[in-house]
Amino acid sequence: MIVKGRGIAKGSASGRLLVSDAPLSFLSGVDPESGVIIEEGHPLQGQSIVGTVFAFPYGKGSTVGSYVMYALSRNEKAPAAIINTEAEPIIATGAIMSGIPMVDHLEVGLADLPDGAEVTVDGDEGTVAWDA
Template sequence: MILQGRGISRGVGKGPLLIGPDPISFLSGVDPETGIVLEPGHPLQGQDISGSVLAFEYGKGSTVGSYILYALSRNGHAPAAIINQEAETIIAVGAIMGKIPMVDRIGIPLSDLKSGQMVEVDGTTGNVTMIE
């Protein structure tokens, strides 16, 4: 199955889908040295986002979150790609700086996707391909 979204950050990333049902704050919410979600009470707390296709509604928090995404990329712990329901500036800028492919507006609720499924995200075309 191929979903058509809006390309935000160019490039192609592939990995297992990791769905975060709540918005994510990267500043103090994700460790840039390990890729572990630290935000207390977040449904992904304790999970490693490294190499995943990270799907979440939108980002929240400080503009410094963009630099955390860049640091995750520099440290080898960035997600392979990002899918947002609706991109906002903090996450979009971080994805672009960190060269993390990103799309939004894929036409279905993120909750309809299955965590763990292999997914390829093309941030240039906006395509999200579910891999059997």
């Protein structure tokens, strides 16, 4: 299955889909040394985003979150790709400067994506694909 969206950050990557219905702040929300979500009360607190295709509605918090995403990338602890409902500047900038493929505005909602499945994000084409 291929779902169209809008490409935000160029490139293509695959990984296990990790879906959250809650926004996330990378600053104080994700440990840049381990790639584990540490935001208190977040539904995915304690889970690793390393190598995943991380889908969440949008980012929140400080613009320093972009640099945390860059640190995750430098530490090889970043997600393979990102899917947002609506990209906002913090996450879009972080994805672009970190080389993390990113899409938003999918034809389907995040809840319709196959959480846990192997998916491919193509930021050039603005698509998300998986075997149905």
